[in-house]
Amino acid sequence: MPEIFINGQAIEARDDQTVMEVAREHGHFIPYFCWHPQLSVVGNCRMCLVEVEGRGLDIACNMPVAKGMQVFTNSEEVQAHRKAILQFITLNHPVDCGICDKAGECTLQDYHYEYSGQRSLSHDEKVRSTKFYNLSNRILLDNERCILCLRCTRFTHEVSKSMALGVERRGDISNIRPVEDRPLSEDPYSDNIVDICPVGALLSRQFLHKSRVWFLQPTPSVCPGCARGCTVQIWHRKPEWKLKALDPRQNENIARVTPLDNPAVNGPWICNKGRDLAQMFERARADEPMLKGRPVAVPAALDEARRLIGAARHPVALVSNWGSNEELEAFKDKLGEVFHCFVKQDWQPQPGERIEDDLLIRGDKNPNTTRARELFGHAEPDFKDGTDLVLVWGEGFDFAGLPPRARIIFLNSYLQPENGHADVFLPVSIQTERHGHYTNFRGTVSAFEPCFEKKPGVLHAEDLIKALAAPARGHP
Numbered sequence: 431m432p433e434i435f436i437n438g439q440a441i442e443a444r445d446d447q448t449v450m451e452v453a454r455e456h457g458h459f460i461p462y463f464c465w466h467p468q469l470s471v472v473g474n475c476r477m478c479l480v481e482v483e484g485r486g487l488d489i490a491c492n493m494p495v496a497k498g499m500q501v502f503t504n505s506e507e508v509q510a511h512r513k514a515i516l517q518f519i520t521l522n523h524p525v526d527c528g529i530c531d532k533a534g535e536c537t538l539q540d541y542h543y544e545y546s547g548q549r550s551l552s553h554d555e556k557v558r559s560t561k562f563y564n565l566s567n568r569i570l571l572d573n574e575r576c577i578l579c580l581r582c583t584r585f586t587h588e589v590s591k592s593m594a595l596g597v598e599r600r601g602d603i604s605n606i607r608p609v610e611d612r613p614l615s616e617d618p619y620s621d622n623i624v625d626i627c628p629v630g631a632l633l634s635r636q637f638l639h640k641s642r643v644w645f646l647q648p649t650p651s652v653c654p655g656c657a658r659g660c661t662v663q664i665w666h667r668k669p670e671w672k673l674k675a676l677d678p679r680q681n682e683n684i685a686r687v688t689p690l691d692n693p694a695v696n697g698p699w700i701c702n703k704g705r706d707l708a709q710m711f712e713r714a715r716a717d718e719p720m721l722k723g724r725p726v727a728v729p730a731a732l733d734e735a736r737r738l739i740g741a742a743r744h745p746v747a748l749v750s751n752w753g754s755n756e757e758l759e760a761f762k763d764k765l766g767e768v769f770h771c772f773v774k775q776d777w778q779p780q781p782g783e784r785i786e787d788d789l790l791i792r793g794d795k796n797p798n799t800t801r802a803r804e805l806f807g808h809a810e811p812d813f814k815d816g817t818d819l820v821l822v823w824g825e826g827f828d829f830a831g832l833p834p835r836a837r838i839i840f841l842n843s844y845l846q847p848e849n850g851h852a853d854v855f856l857p858v859s860i861q862t863e864r865h866g867h868y869t870n871f872r873g874t875v876s877a878f879e880p881c882f883e884k885k886p887g888v889l890h891a892e893d894l895i896k897a898l899a900a901p902a903r904g905h906p
C-alpha cells in the first residue's frame with residue numbers, strides 16, 4: 431500500500447492503481463477524453479496531464495503509483511498545458527455546437543469553458559472531412575467533430591468484440607471508419623459508442639435533431655427486454671418544456687434511453703434493444719374495459735370479473751412475468767388461494783434477435799421470471815381438471831390453447847384482437863406509468879419509476895388484483 435500525495439493530501443493507494451484511479455477515488459478531478467474506466471489505456475488525448483515533483487508533467491491515466499510520489503493536478507504548469515491541449519484538440523473541431531446533439535453533454539464544450547475559454551490561435555482554415563458518414567443503420571459519424579480519442583474503436587474491440595471500427599490514414603486526415611466485412615449494424619451493443627464519444631461525432635439516428643437535451647429529464651427505470659434487467663434512464667420532456675403540439679402524444683413519448691451505470695447488473699452498458707423501448711411501450715394502447723368486446727365502465731367490468739371468479743369451480747391463472755415484484759406478491763397474497771397459478775412467458779425471442787451472449791443479453795426475454803417462479807413455481811400451464819375460468823395476465827398467450835368452454839378474464843395493456851374475445855377485458859398500466867421492482871436472473875432487485883400519467887380507464891395491476899379479491903364493490 432504505497433502512500434502518495436495528491437495536492438498535498440496523503441493517500442494510501444493500492445499497488446496496482448494508476449494516479450488517475452486514486453485521484454478519482456479521493457475526489458481530485460482530472461479531466462480526460464480518451465480514458466474510460468471500462469476500456470484499456472491509450473493515453474492519446476494528453477488531457478489528463480498532471481505534475482509530479484521531480485518528474486515534471488505526465489499523463490495520470492498511464493502513471494502507476496509509487497511510494498512518496500507528490501502529484502499536483504492543478505498547478506500553473508498543468509493549467510498552461512491543458513490550455514495548449516485544448517487549443518490543439520479544437521484546431522480542426524468545428525464550432526457547430528448550435529446544431530450538435532451533444533451540446534449540453536459535450537466534454538469538449540465543458541472543458542473549453544472550464545479550462546481555456548480562449549479563441550483559436552490558428553489563422554489556418556480547419557481541415558474539412560465527412561459530415562454525415564453512414565456508419566450503420568443506427569449511427570451517423572461526423573468526422574469533423576471527431577477528436578480521435580479511440581474510445582469507439584476500443585469499445586468494439588474490447589467490450590462488444592464486433593471489431594467493427596478502425597482508423598484509416600494518418601495525421602490530420604485520420605478518420606474512424608468501419609472495418610471491411612465487420613458491419614457495425616450487426617453489433618447489438620453498437621449504440622454505447624454514442625454515449626462514450628466525448629464529443630458529438632457519433633450520432634444516434636433515433637435521436638438526431640429530435641430534442642435539445644436540456645428540454646428532457648431522465649427517469650430511472652429497468653429494461654424489460656430480457657432477464658438481465660439492465661438499469662436505464664428513460665428521457666422525456668420536462669413539464670416546463672411540454673410542446674404546444676397538435677398531437678399531445680408528443681409530450682408523452684420516450685425521447686431516448688441511456689444506461690444507468692450499475693456495477694451489480696450492467697455496468698455502464700446496455701444493448702440496442704434497451705434503446706428501443708419506445709417501440710415496445712408506444713404500441714397502440716387499450717384504454718377501455720370490455721365485456722365480450724363491448725366497452726363498459728370500470729365498475730361494471732370488475733363486478734363481472736368478480737362474479738365469474740365467485741362462480742368458477744376450477745379457475746386457472748396465467749400470471750405475467752412482466753408483473754412487478756409488488757404486483758406478483760399482491761396476486762399471490764390476494765388470489766393465490768383462489769386460482770391454480772402458472773407463470774406465463776409473455777415474450778419470446780424475435781426473429782433476428784441475438785438470443786444470448788456472455789456480455790449482457792439473456793435468452794429469457796422477460797424481466798421478472800425469477801420472482802414469478804419463486805412465487806408460482808416452474809410448472810408449464812396446464813388445463814386439466816375441467817378448467818372453467820382462465821385469467822390471462824399479459825400478452826403472448828395464444829387463446830387457441832385455452833379450454834373451449836372456459837370463461838376468460840384478460841388483463842392486457844395493448845390493443846390486440848384477443849381483447850375483444852375475452853368475457854371480461856381489463857386494460858392495465860405499463861411500466862412507464864407506475865412504480866415497481868423487478869428481480870433479475872441473478873436475484874438482483876432494481877426499481878423503476880413512472881415517466882407518464884396513465885389514462886383514466888386504465889388500471890394499475892396491483893389495484894386491480896386487490897379489487898378482484900374484494901368481497902363487495904371496492905373499485906380502484
Ligand code: SF4
Nearest residue numbers: 576577579580582627
Ligand atoms: S468518433 Fe468519438 S469516440 Fe470515436 S474516436 Fe472520434 S471522438 Fe472518439
Ligand code: SF4
Nearest residue numbers: 653655656660701704
Ligand atoms: S441486455 Fe437485456 S435488459 Fe439489458 S438492455 Fe439488452 S434487452 Fe434490456
